[in-house]
Amino acid sequence: MQSDASLNPVSLWLDQGRNLWGSAPDKQSCYQCHGDVQTLKLAAPQHPKWSARLNRLVNLEDQIVSCSERTSRPLRGLENPDVLALSALLHKSSQGLPFKVSAPPNHAQQWQTELNAGAQLFTTRKGAMNLACTHCHDLNIGKQMRADIVSPGHPTGFPIFKMSWQSMGSIDRRLRACFSGVQAEVPAPGSIELRRLELFLKSRSQGLPIDGPSLRR
Ligand code: HEC
Numbered sequence: 001m002q003s004d005a006s007l008n009p010v011s012l013w014l015d016q017g018r019n020l021w022g023s024a025p026d027k028q029s030c031y032q033c034h035g036d037v038q039t040l041k042l043a044a045p046q047h048p049k050w051s052a053r054l055n056r057l058v059n060l061e062d063q064i065v066s067c068s069e070r071t072s073r074p075l076r077g078l079e080n081p082d083v084l085a086l087s088a089l090l091h092k093s094s095q096g097l098p099f100k101v102s103a104p105p106n107h108a109q110q111w112q113t114e115l116n117a118g119a120q121l122f123t124t125r126k127g128a129m130n131l132a133c134t135h136c137h138d139l140n141i142g143k144q145m146r147a148d149i150v151s152p153g154h155p156t157g158f159p160i161f162k163m164s165w166q167s168m169g170s171i172d173r174r175l176r177a178c179f180s181g182v183q184a185e186v187p188a189p190g191s192i193e194l195r196r197l198e199l200f201l202k203s204r205s206q207g208l209p210i211d212g213p214s215l216r217r
Pocket residue numbers: 021028029030031032033034040042043046049060063064066067068070071086090
């Protein structure tokens with residue numbers, strides 16, 4: 001289904017992303033400041049980034065929401081279909097490029113602290129099932145879990161169109177689903193724990209090429 005453009009719902013999201021991105025005649029569009037989307041092909045591989053202005057990590061969807069305030073069409077919410085369509089488009093422009101998250105020279109210490117916090121979260125047991133991410137995504141790779149086969153949890157395929165959601169979703173949403181899977185308290189969308197985990201996951205899969213947006217069961 002993923003390789004058949006006539007069946008793959010992701011292509012509709014990409015069309016929507018291109019409409020939103022805009023072109024030369026569209027005033028106050030993404031295009032007005034950034035030009036062709038290919039000029040931002042290094043954005044998806046490099047996020048989450050440390051924002052000195054906000055004093056926190058921002059992922060690609062956070063940046064899309066914040067940049068949309070600069071256009072005639074401000075967007076609200078990380079799982080807003082328009083935010084996901086733009087995320088799909090930006091990831092598409094980065095397909096094949098490896099993740100390359102790195103410490104900003106002036107804020108190396110803060111960045112390292114965030115990365116360490118992400119590693120800590122990944123290995124800390126949580127929820128009624130008392131499992132850490134590492135128990136599934138390091139120690140049980142390849143095993144069957146209900147209808148799924150546990151993967152290493154490399155975040156290369158995002159954003160994903162998930163059949164069971166009947167929608168596109170960001171990595172933020174997928175990570176929350178894994179918290180819910182072990183019956184742990186689910187962090188709020190956009191919370192700093194999710195950004196720390198995302199940074200750790202991307203650092204752990206440094207060098208693997210982006211192949212999102214993609215399809216999931
Ligand atoms: C008025 C100019 C302006 C508009 C319009 C604009 N941006 Fe931006 N964008 C910026 C600036 C400036 C930055 C640098 C970071 C910052 O200040 O937020 C940026 C950064 C980004 C980045 C991160 C780039 C990187 O390599 O880290 C992405 C992704 C992005 N914008 C996407 C968008 C999208 C999607 C839209 C349309 C919804 C958009 N931008 C509209 C000015 C703009």
